[in-house]
Amino acid sequence: MRASKKSGRIGSIHISGAETICTKQKLSIMAQQYIERALTHSRGLPDEIVVSVEEITEKPLNAYLLKASTIQCSSPAEARRIIAELLIDTDISGQAVASGFKILDSKKRMRGASLILSNSAARVEPDRSRGVRVSRFGLSKNAFVEITKINRIKRSQFTTVAEAISLASKTAAHPDILAEVCISDDPDYTTGYIASSRLGYIRIPNIKSAGDMRGGRVIYLRQDSKPEDVIKYLEKMPVIIKRSRNR
Ligand code: PML
Ligand code: MG
Numbered sequence: 001m002r003a004s005k006k007s008g009r010i011g012s013i014h015i016s017g018a019e020t021i022c023t024k025q026k027l028s029i030m031a032q033q034y035i036e037r038a039l040t041h042s043r044g045l046p047d048e049i050v051v052s053v054e055e056i057t058e059k060p061l062n063a064y065l066l067k068a069s070t071i072q073c074s075s076p077a078e079a080r081r082i083i084a085e086l087l088i089d090t091d092i093s094g095q096a097v098a099s100g101f102k103i104l105d106s107k108k109r110m111r112g113a114s115l116i117l118s119n120s121a122a123r124v125e126p127d128r129s130r131g132v133r134v135s136r137f138g139l140s141k142n143a144f145v146e147i148t149k150i151n152r153i154k155r156s157q158f159t160t161v162a163e164a165i166s167l168a169s170k171t172a173a174h175p176d177i178l179a180e181v182c183i184s185d186d187p188d189y190t191t192g193y194i195a196s197s198r199l200g201y202i203r204i205p206n207i208k209s210a211g212d213m214r215g216g217r218v219i220y221l222r223q224d225s226k227p228e229d230v231i232k233y234l235e236k237m238p239v240i241i242k243r244s245r246n247r
Pocket of ligand 1: 161189193
């Protein structure tokens with residue numbers, strides 16, 4: 001689902017987006033839930049809601065649910081220090097870290113993620129205003145149950161966390177992806193995350209101030225990766241998230 005609103009100067013602004021993999025039997029209920037979500041979103045009332053459904057014909061790959069943890073963080077400035085340190089530890093250059101923050105701080109809204117090369121900091125998403133939308137991922141029952149056991153998730157945050165950790169788990173499973181950083185663009189949602197196959201899914205409270213409409217998603221690729229292959233995986237490859245390994 002994607003919901004947007006026309007805006008004179010910019011064309012159209014993104015309000016909400018969501019995706020899943022489900023059975024044919026669940027299609028109607030999912031579509032109804034997504035439309036309801038678009039109509040009650042904190043970013044405002046959309047004037048266009050598009051729900052598209054595609055049959056999945058190829059066998060989905062499996063990825064494992066990232067282990068979740070929460071870091072103590074009391075302000076956006078502290079969040080930045082934590083994120084920068086973790087990214088540098090992941091072999092991402094200072095220039096690439098700064099480029100990521102610039103995108104996350106921008107007032108321009110993207111529907112998808114920006115892709116940055118880990119060393120040169122070059123942005124490689126083909127359409128900079130749209131970004132790359134991570135899609136075609138769904139949760140197994142066991143992984144869903146595992147998410148219900150993550151500590152300190154408020155009931156009202158459950159769907160947001162479940163979708164974010166699913167997306168992060170699909171993303172981190174690609175061998176050419178080093179890390180992902182996400183700040184919600186919802187003004188009332190102030191917990192973000194940094195994720196990678198090595199770090200797991202680290203929740204960061206107070207990553208932004210309440211009321212801030214900015215946000216976004218930045219994915220760091222190995223310098224020698226082939227961006228077109230990574231994009232194909234993120235957008236098109238169906239992936240089912242299984243419960244974490246080593247439990
Ligand atoms: C979004 O708005 O879709 C991003 C959600 C980030 C969730 C972070 C968390 O609470 O774990
Ligand atoms: Mg949002």
